[in-house]
Amino acid sequence: MLEEAATGVAGALVLEPALPGGDHHHHLVCDDCGKVEPFEDPTLEAAIERVADGRGYAVAAHDVVLRGACQDCRPASILAE
Numbered sequence: 001m002l003e004e005a006a007t008g009v010a011g012a013l014v015l016e017p018a019l020p021g022g023d024h025h026h027h028l029v030c031d032d033c034g035k036v037e038p039f040e041d042p043t044l045e046a047a048i049e050r051v052a053d054g055r056g057y058a059v060a061a062h063d064v065v066l067r068g069a070c071q072d073c074r075p076a077s078i079l080a081e
């Protein structure tokens with residue numbers, strides 16, 4: 001079984017295997033070159049759980065995709081800041 005991971009450059013869909021008990025991660029997507037990088041962040045997971053609990057939700061699943069420009073595509077002037 002495959003699950004949608006993120007949409008990269010020009011709307012290209014990136015699929016990953018959906019493994020039972022597999023790792024849970026989110027994605028950074030570069031809008032310039034289309035690079036898709038997975039990341040894990042326990043603090044983000046705790047914040048999502050806190051928000052859901054505070055509003056009485058039982059969240060079955062969630063997706064987080066951060067979009068922007070990767071280090072290779074960002075202008076040098078922005079990296080120096």
